[in-house]
Amino acid sequence: MTSRVSAPDTPADIKLRSLLDGDPLQSFVMVAGAGSGKTTSLVKALDYVVMRHGSRLSARTQQIACITYTEVAAKEIHADVGNSPLVSVSTIHSFLWTLIKPFQKDIATWVHRHIEGAIQKIKEKQEEYTSRTREATVAKDASDLEKLRAQLRLSSEVERYSYGVGSDYAKGLLGHEDIITMVPDLILSSKLLRRIIASKYPYIFVDESQDTFPKVVEALKSVDSQAQGAICLGFFGDPMQNIFQRGVGSISEEPGWQRIDKPENFRSSQKVLGVINQVRSEGDGMVQRSGRPPEKQVAGELFFFVLPADEQRSQRLEHVRAWLTQHSSAGSWAADSANRGEGAKILMIVHRMVAKRMGFEHLYAAFHDSGSKSLKEAFDEGSAWPIRPFDDVILPICEAESVNSPTVIATLRRSGGLFNEETPDLDVRKRLTLARDAVAHVRRAVAEGGPGSVGKVLKLAMTANLIAPDPRLSAYIKPDGQHAEVVLTSETKNALDAFTACDIKELSAYFKYIRQQSPYSTQHGTKGAEFPKVVAVLDDEEGNYNLYSYEKLFGIKELSDNDKRNLSAGRDSVLERTRRLLYVCVSRAVESLAVVVFASDVAGAKLAIENSHITGGEKILTEADLASL
Numbered sequence: 268m269t270s271r272v273s274a275p276d277t278p279a280d281i282k283l284r285s286l287l288d289g290d291p292l293q294s295f296v297m298v299a300g301a302g303s304g305k306t307t308s309l310v311k312a313l314d315y316v317v318m319r320h321g322s323r324l325s326a327r328t329q330q331i332a333c334i335t336y337t338e339v340a341a342k343e344i345h346a347d348v349g350n351s352p353l354v355s356v357s358t359i360h361s362f363l364w365t366l367i368k369p370f371q372k373d374i375a376t377w378v379h380r381h382i383e384g385a386i387q388k389i390k391e392k393q394e395e396y397t398s399r400t401r402e403a404t405v406a407k408d409a410s411d412l413e414k415l416r417a418q419l420r421l422s423s424e425v426e427r428y429s430y431g432v433g434s435d436y437a438k439g440l441l442g443h444e445d446i447i448t449m450v451p452d453l454i455l456s457s458k459l460l461r462r463i464i465a466s467k468y469p470y471i472f473v474d475e476s477q478d479t480f481p482k483v484v485e486a487l488k489s490v491d492s493q494a495q496g497a498i499c500l501g502f503f504g505d506p507m508q509n510i511f512q513r514g515v516g517s518i519s520e521e522p523g524w525q526r527i528d529k530p531e532n533f534r535s536s537q538k539v540l541g542v543i544n545q546v547r548s549e550g551d552g553m554v555q556r557s558g559r560p561p562e563k564q565v566a567g568e569l570f571f572f573v574l575p576a577d578e579q580r581s582q583r584l585e586h587v588r589a590w591l592t593q594h595s596s597a598g599s600w601a602a603d604s605a606n607r608g609e610g611a612k613i614l615m616i617v618h619r620m621v622a623k624r625m626g627f628e629h630l631y632a633a634f635h636d637s638g639s640k641s642l643k644e645a646f647d648e649g650s651a652w653p654i655r656p657f658d659d660v661i662l663p664i665c666e667a668e669s670v671n672s673p674t675v676i677a678t679l680r681r682s683g684g685l686f687n688e689e690t691p692d693l694d695v696r697k698r699l700t701l702a703r704d705a706v707a708h709v710r711r712a713v714a715e716g717g718p719g720s721v722g723k724v725l726k727l728a729m730t731a732n733l734i735a736p737d738p739r740l741s742a743y744i745k746p747d748g749q750h751a752e753v754v755l756t757s758e759t760k761n762a763l764d765a766f767t768a769c770d771i772k773e774l775s776a777y778f779k780y781i782r783q784q785s786p787y788s789t790q791h792g793t794k795g796a797e798f799p800k801v802v803a804v805l806d807d808e809e810g811n812y813n814l815y816s817y818e819k820l821f822g823i824k825e826l827s828d829n830d831k832r833n834l835s836a837g838r839d840s841v842l843e844r845t846r847r848l849l850y851v852c853v854s855r856a857v858e859s860l861a862v863v864v865f866a867s868d869v870a871g872a873k874l875a876i877e878n879s880h881i882t883g884g885e886k887i888l889t890e891a892d893l894a895s896l
């Protein structure tokens with residue numbers, strides 16, 4: 268029995284339980300605000316179904332499916348329910364793959380259609396060539412077409428498709444993006460598949476549902492609709508915390524579904540909760556109230572600063588922290604104590620200037636100036652596929668004490684490279700010697716660093732078979748190698764050109780930032796976390812980062828024509844996106860929150876922020892106040 272299962276019931280938990288016993292079953296959407304313990308509700312629901320309906324499910328070889336965001340979260344949830352075999356907890360990708368894996372014929376048909384679609388697209392493009400079409404474009408299209416035709420030919424010989432790090436149809440490999448596109452397509456088009464899913468999983472729960480891909484939600488809803496009361500499909504999420512471009516955000520209730528609100532907040536002090544509610548009031552308007560018992564409620568602290576957006580931001584920020592250390596009653600806000608849980612956590616958007624400050628400016632530029640939208644987003648999140656081999660294998664083997672350290676061998680065993688290869692002529696000792704030499708080589712190259720060391724190290728690690736990277740990366744590093752038929756888009760190629768030209772030292776700085784090991788955190792990466800003291804830095808900084816704008820949110824800066832068009836068409840706009848990001852930031856604070864706005868027009872910004880009511884009547888401090896330090 269863990270603390271999450273035994274946490275006190277909230278009204279939402281009680282309402283949910285009544286649905287879990289229903290006959291017919293009813294599906295639901297639980298809207299649970301920040302700090303409300305949405306995963307706690309999910310775990311309690313899982314536990315309840317196991318206890319109440321476990322023997323029936325077991326007799327029918329049925330399971331409860333629980334879809335969550337990361338492998339780590341999946342393990343935690345499963346442990347919470349005592350690792351019950353009746354509960355299948357997995358990430359969305361592995362859940363979808365488990366569903367579809369037995370349907371190899373359907374997979375093959377989908378792959379064929381997919382390649383044919385890509386061929387057709389290039390043919391249409393070729394028909395529109397004019398005398399001004401660049402030679403390089405003509406050559407790339409011709410080469411891509413040839414590769415796609417080879418893929419089509421080779422894929423018809425594939426006996427079995429498998430799911431791995433990336434896609435290479437010619438070799439029978441499917442990647443993450445294939446799964447997320449293919450499986451919903453197949454579910455939506457196959458009545459049989461929908462029936463099989465419903466009869467295997469009478470309960471399907473989705474955690475952090477705001478981040479789920481819209482097509483996946485549509486597919487799950489189609490399973491529910493066909494099952495007509497035989498299943499309970501439940502989404503646990505918070506539309507206000509949808510801060511990734513790919514997420515569905517709010518999930519509409521279908522006829523007969525229940526909506527369950529969970530407005531408690533168990534995390535934040537009263538003053539912080541005031542800001543959270545103020546930000547949310549212009550979103551979906553849900554008002555959160557403290558879930559803590561009266562004797563555990565604290566007032567907390569709130570500070571607002573408006574400072575000039577100039578070249579001295581870093582110094583000003585240090586100044587703010589020193590001022591807070593002196594004036595707040597919550598102790599030190601200093602940078603060097605942040606990781607001992609004493610100082611404050613500084614939340615910033617990943618900006619070019621933050622990247623510069625932290626020492627990964629070129630890496631940032633490689634992904635943000637050339638990468639596709641999804642690659643940019645994955646970079647900000649720390650999960651971009653070109654970077655994975657460094658995170659999974661290369662940096663860990665370089666950070667190990669020595670070549671012979673047990674972590675080196677353990678890492679290589681997990682890497683999918685040398686040790687997993689089926690080469691019968693290589694005995695364990697030979698493999699070890701080869702691996703040690705290669706690791707020593709890679710460690711020297713990493714220690715040397717310098718421009719281009721990212722590409723150099725990748726090549727070394729790949730040649731020595733220390734890593735098994737995404738086929739796109741293999742195709743880039745070795746165009747005539749094992750994954751020769753993989754097509755790279757120009758965007759991907761440009762991003763990889765810039766990435767491989769970077770200094771590997773930048774990667775270490777980037778990971779330090781992404782893993783929240785520095786006092787700074789990305790506003791995106793901080794989702795799900797909480798800190799006693801938070802400094803939220805609102806800084807538009809670059810004109811061209813148009814996804815978010817705090818100045819527009821507070822009315823300091825005018826909306827562009829495009830923003831206005833998005834707003835009037837009811838599309839997601841810069842205002843909604845920024846409001847949600849701000850909501851996620853301020854709701855990370857447990858006790859004390861400082862909001863620092865950098866603006867070019869300080870007086871105008873101060874007035875606009877006062878008018879927004881976000882301060883709850885708290886005084887807005889400026890440079891002059893800091894001078895009193």
Ligand SMILES: Nc1ncnc2c1ncn2[C@@H]1O[C@H](COP(=O)(O)OP(=O)(O)OP(=O)(O)O)[C@@H](O)[C@H]1O
Nearest residue numbers: 274275300301302303304305306307533534795796
């Ligand atoms: N029913 C409950 N009773 C008391 N405390 C609870 C309950 N549910 C959750 N908590 C506590 O509330 C805090 C916030 O929970 P948690 O981080 O799981 O919320 P969350 O909904 O995931 O938040 P966010 O979406 O903001 O990341 C935790 O400290 C947790 O232990």
